[in-house]
Amino acid sequence: MRKIVFVLLSFSLLAFYPGVVLSDCTDLGRFTSWTVQGESTIIFYSENLPIAQVVLQDCTVNTSSNIRLVRSYVCDSDSILINGQECSMMTLTSASSGSL
DSSP, X not given: OHHHHHHHHHHHHHHHOHHXXXXXXXXXXXXXXXXXXXXXXXXXXXXXXXEEEEEEESOOOOTTOOEEESOSEEETTXXXXXXXXXXXXXXXXXXXXXXX
């Protein structure tokens, strides 16, 4: 009986809050460089290896932008500072997830 309740609770959590269960998180505090793709996508690197890709919501970024982290460990929907403006990360894909 406990196993059935656990499985049902897990599926209901996934169904009602997929962003919490499926969000990607990573430590960007170790980034050494970054590049821009388009106007709203940033790829962070640590010693020439990509560590994460961030797609911004309602913000634009270019190669001369000043990027500062609000927190070093970030997840989807966290914030980042672009030229002093707080911007939400629409999606964060870490290199460890294998889809970068």
